[in-house]
Amino acid sequence: MSRPPTAAQRRVIEAADPLTGRLRGTEAQLAALVKRGLAFRHPRAPHEHFLTPAGHRVREAVPEPAREEPVPDTGVFAARVGGEEAAPADAAARLREVHGAWQGLLELRRMTNSDGAVDRPCGWERTHLVRAAALALEAAGHRPAGVDADGYRVRATPQPEAVAVYAPDARSLAACAATLERAGWQAGEYTDPRTRARYLLASPRRV
Secondary structure, eight states, rough: OOOOOOOHHHHHHHOTTTTBBBBBOOOHHHHHHHOOOOOOOEESSTEEEEOOOHHHHHHHTSOOOTSSSOTTTSSSOOOOOOOBBOOOSOHHHHHHHHHHHHHHHHHHHHHHHHTTOSSSHHHHHHHHHHHHHHHHHHTTTTOOBTTBBOBBBBEESSSSTOOEEESSSHHHHHHHHHHHHTTEEEEEEEEOOOOOEEEEEEEEEOO
């Protein structure tokens, strides 16, 4: 059985980019993580280091409150799940951030899916369902709900590997379903038996 990472190595893992798994550390630290199978050195320049699926599992094992929810005003990108109290002040900057995050997620799919496929979700998305679905929607131009504005809302569900997506009308809900399906998710419409509200139940596609 392999030894667990040292405290110093765990700090490097915990500090990895939450979306791409990109690492920062000394050459010795990064080399040690590669040797343990927790990181790999990208073959293309500038030869940065990224977490492997095993490294991501180590990182996910570290307790962190409300990982599925965006944390405001921290300087760390988080997809808007809908219902946030305030929209980003700089819309153009937000568009650039969302585009960059989506491109980073596609690269993460390429690096971590066993066949290099970018048309279906990767392991990170399966452990961050709400954020992943929200990023797919926001990157495609859908508007998240705000305090005084209608839009999509992505919420966790008791079902494994499934999120609920709400939208203000049937047309918006169908558009969200089409976006998620293009992003590699399966989505079906359901009716809440109590409120009669229509919603999507979406889960990452495996094949």
